[in-house]
Amino acid sequence: MIADLRSLAAHVSDGASDRSTHGEDLTYHPARPPDAVVYPESVAEVSGVLAFANERGIPVVPFGAGTSLEGHVIPVAGGISLDLGRLTRVEVHAADLAATAGAGVTRGALNRRASEHGLFFPVDPGADATLGGMAATNASGTTTIRFGGMRAHVLALEVVLADGTVIRPGSRAFKTSAGYNLAALFVGSEGTLGVITELVLRLHGIPEYTVAARATFPDLDAAVSAAVAMVGSGVAITRVELLDALTLHALNRYKEAAYPEAPSLFLEFAGTETGVTGEVEAARELCLAENAGSFDAERNEEARNRLWEARHHAAFALAAAAPSGSKFKATDVCVPVSELPGAVRHARGLVEARGIEASIIGHVGDGNYHVGFSVDPEDPEAIAAAEEVNHELVAYALARGGTCTGEHGIGLGKIGYLEAEHGDLIPVLRGIKHLLDPNGILNPGKILRSG
Amino acid sequence: MIADLRSLAAHVSDGASDRSTHGEDLTYHPARPPDAVVYPESVAEVSGVLAFANERGIPVVPFGAGTSLEGHVIPVAGGISLDLGRLTRVEVHAADLAATAGAGVTRGALNRRASEHGLFFPVDPGADATLGGMAATNASGTTTIRFGGMRAHVLALEVVLADGTVIRPGSRAFKTSAGYNLAALFVGSEGTLGVITELVLRLHGIPEYTVAARATFPDLDAAVSAAVAMVGSGVAITRVELLDALTLHALNRYKEAAYPEAPSLFLEFAGTETGVTGEVEAARELCLAENAGSFDAERNEEARNRLWEARHHAAFALAAAAPSGSKFKATDVCVPVSELPGAVRHARGLVEARGIEASIIGHVGDGNYHVGFSVDPEDPEAIAAAEEVNHELVAYALARGGTCTGEHGIGLGKIGYLEAEHGDLIPVLRGIKHLLDPNGILNPGKILRSG
Numbered sequence: 001m002i003a004d005l006r007s008l009a010a011h012v013s014d015g016a017s018d019r020s021t022h023g024e025d026l027t028y029h030p031a032r033p034p035d036a037v038v039y040p041e042s043v044a045e046v047s048g049v050l051a052f053a054n055e056r057g058i059p060v061v062p063f064g065a066g067t068s069l070e071g072h073v074i075p076v077a078g079g080i081s082l083d084l085g086r087l088t089r090v091e092v093h094a095a096d097l098a099a100t101a102g103a104g105v106t107r108g109a110l111n112r113r114a115s116e117h118g119l120f121f122p123v124d125p126g127a128d129a130t131l132g133g134m135a136a137t138n139a140s141g142t143t144t145i146r147f148g149g150m151r152a153h154v155l156a157l158e159v160v161l162a163d164g165t166v167i168r169p170g171s172r173a174f175k176t177s178a179g180y181n182l183a184a185l186f187v188g189s190e191g192t193l194g195v196i197t198e199l200v201l202r203l204h205g206i207p208e209y210t211v212a213a214r215a216t217f218p219d220l221d222a223a224v225s226a227a228v229a230m231v232g233s234g235v236a237i238t239r240v241e242l243l244d245a246l247t248l249h250a251l252n253r254y255k256e257a258a259y260p261e262a263p264s265l266f267l268e269f270a271g272t273e274t275g276v277t278g279e280v281e282a283a284r285e286l287c288l289a290e291n292a293g294s295f296d297a298e299r300n301e302e303a304r305n306r307l308w309e310a311r312h313h314a315a316f317a318l319a320a321a322a323p324s325g326s327k328f329k330a331t332d333v334c335v336p337v338s339e340l341p342g343a344v345r346h347a348r349g350l351v352e353a354r355g356i357e358a359s360i361i362g363h364v365g366d367g368n369y370h371v372g373f374s375v376d377p378e379d380p381e382a383i384a385a386a387e388e389v390n391h392e393l394v395a396y397a398l399a400r401g402g403t404c405t406g407e408h409g410i411g412l413g414k415i416g417y418l419e420a421e422h423g424d425l426i427p428v429l430r431g432i433k434h435l436l437d438p439n440g441i442l443n444p445g446k447i448l449r450s451g
Numbered sequence: 452m453i454a455d456l457r458s459l460a461a462h463v464s465d466g467a468s469d470r471s472t473h474g475e476d477l478t479y480h481p482a483r484p485p486d487a488v489v490y491p492e493s494v495a496e497v498s499g500v501l502a503f504a505n506e507r508g509i510p511v512v513p514f515g516a517g518t519s520l521e522g523h524v525i526p527v528a529g530g531i532s533l534d535l536g537r538l539t540r541v542e543v544h545a546a547d548l549a550a551t552a553g554a555g556v557t558r559g560a561l562n563r564r565a566s567e568h569g570l571f572f573p574v575d576p577g578a579d580a581t582l583g584g585m586a587a588t589n590a591s592g593t594t595t596i597r598f599g600g601m602r603a604h605v606l607a608l609e610v611v612l613a614d615g616t617v618i619r620p621g622s623r624a625f626k627t628s629a630g631y632n633l634a635a636l637f638v639g640s641e642g643t644l645g646v647i648t649e650l651v652l653r654l655h656g657i658p659e660y661t662v663a664a665r666a667t668f669p670d671l672d673a674a675v676s677a678a679v680a681m682v683g684s685g686v687a688i689t690r691v692e693l694l695d696a697l698t699l700h701a702l703n704r705y706k707e708a709a710y711p712e713a714p715s716l717f718l719e720f721a722g723t724e725t726g727v728t729g730e731v732e733a734a735r736e737l738c739l740a741e742n743a744g745s746f747d748a749e750r751n752e753e754a755r756n757r758l759w760e761a762r763h764h765a766a767f768a769l770a771a772a773a774p775s776g777s778k779f780k781a782t783d784v785c786v787p788v789s790e791l792p793g794a795v796r797h798a799r800g801l802v803e804a805r806g807i808e809a810s811i812i813g814h815v816g817d818g819n820y821h822v823g824f825s826v827d828p829e830d831p832e833a834i835a836a837a838e839e840v841n842h843e844l845v846a847y848a849l850a851r852g853g854t855c856t857g858e859h860g861i862g863l864g865k866i867g868y869l870e871a872e873h874g875d876l877i878p879v880l881r882g883i884k885h886l887l888d889p890n891g892i893l894n895p896g897k898i899l900r901s902g
Contacts, residue, residue: 177858184632
């Protein structure tokens, strides 16, 4: 196979190091190296490799930055890891508030280029993921409440189908109703329907004035009620994140910090100076109406970063402090916003009952929250406890109209939960998979069971 | 057939009047009455009728308010018109900023119910369409720049497939990455993949303070540049609409009004009082920087309505003044925003060269614009001229990275343009159609050619 691949792409490796780094992710899903890693430098190389693999029935697993959290990039059936990291072309269409970017461009790299034109790309899942990977998993994150996630930003895609055919769904225009929305179908398809090689993405003007704020509350219900009141009142909020008291307690211990150990909202507002000043005032009033104990707002960049530090560290602080060799586990359910206070209390109870030290952070405007903790992948009991927590969280969310994944996707880890949530849809999903990938070579064993 | 249908649904008609009103729309596409009209009162009736029709190969055309502009509801192959107007259940989930609505609920009816809870549904295509129809055509309209169109608001759907199976893609949660995004695939599928019977829609809080504004400019380029600058600067604008000088001239003549006959932007801002005041000031500065001759802002509701009257009347004023029996024609291309000034000048030249009195209105923040005029459906030359204008507009847009339809959809009228725009996608679109509607009973002859 390697000789064939070398005739199709300039950069091919079956070295142990390349195979090993493309056989695992941040999670405790067991590693499984691919047989070969291909680093295509053009859509033509991607097309050639796929046509070859499709004919031979060889699995192909697209790989971006490797930051996915549900085992998406692990080649469970072996085959080829297709590392798109060399597709790094960026063209900013400043007058159109858009950019064309290769699948291997990271969101950080796009933002550096966009900022030269006073523009930015808002989707922020935390990790500096590649844009192709972010589209493949329908990433979103902290700014979704204001700007929407990947689906709201993908104007058009270049996609290579399983047989090597290149298609370009979508349009460079901001809106289109021309035929079935294939672009939205590929966004979130986790590499199982085609390989995204290029994206046309919507950008936004960098606001002239930004304020960060943090409010503490007597209890979770009050914090969530304030957030929902803000969203419901039409206050133009850019980010609204919840951290619970125990997460801040743990942060204080690990980071030697002194955050108030109370349920807290981390907020961001952006726009014109007068506009933002008005919005912050409205938000402060809504927080005080929910008995907020403090409401601190910061205008200059350094102070803003300091104020938001706890939020930025929450996800990884505990994991970083864990013994080396530990793997990170992040749950990802999303519920209708009115269910969030109960859901977060339930989650805290679950981890406490098992003696797990976990952070709980919520994209509270969206009803999406993560329980994050570290797990020793060699300890079957620890893995069983982690799975149990995940299972209980999903069951709680599904019973209340929620979903098993708000933004991380199904991958390897949530196939059973997808079946529980959408058993009625599975035949249609399988039909679409078979239509676009009849030989089942594209990231097999993800989203749907193989075979 | 009628006897069978009567056993499947309580309200069935083959009367001439029912058939006639379900055989045409607002456009000059030739009328063709269905053989029968069914008014289902439940999803069970929809399911029964579809299972019956699927077995017999009888075409089924979903019908909402009949306000579509590309012939979607015309039963070109006869069969059953499925009028969903009796599916009018509404349940507002106020604490979740969402509502469940039957497909036959109009956006006006939803807004009346939502307003009881201080909430509103922003998607505004002009007509008081049904929500099922708006989802089926992926409607958007004047508020898209701030809130997005139907796809951004459909959280979940109830859909009856061709064989009568009922599925529920999506989630009541604000975000989900659970499996392929079927909800987004049905939105914009124009009744060709399934029949939408119920929707879970996102709502927003009614802003406490709204300002309408109108700015006039020395030329089109200046007006569009000001609009793009506003969007690019992150000014939180709710609506930004362009009317060209000749449209205002015609309105003055028909409505005996006295609008300044210059390229004009109609603007709306909403949020908190301080916030909006700041945004309006920023917008005024951006307009003056583009040499705006006037910038009038109004705060109270009556004055706001007066100020926006021209925009509300633009689409239909000329059509209303046309001889009775005339049909309305609205083109619908969408281009990258930087292309808009040239596109609008090109459109004005096209209609002037043919002596057609037309309005040109643009959802300028989105790059979407409509040329609206009336056509005598009995006059083949007038129809040929209208088609020629449409053809030239689409060719212009496609040559500049635009799309043949920003929000009206493909329907009957744009199948050839879809093929021109996305020839590479047609095999995939056909595959999806065949997967979900193997007998081709669902709205045949729309989006894709029959057979």
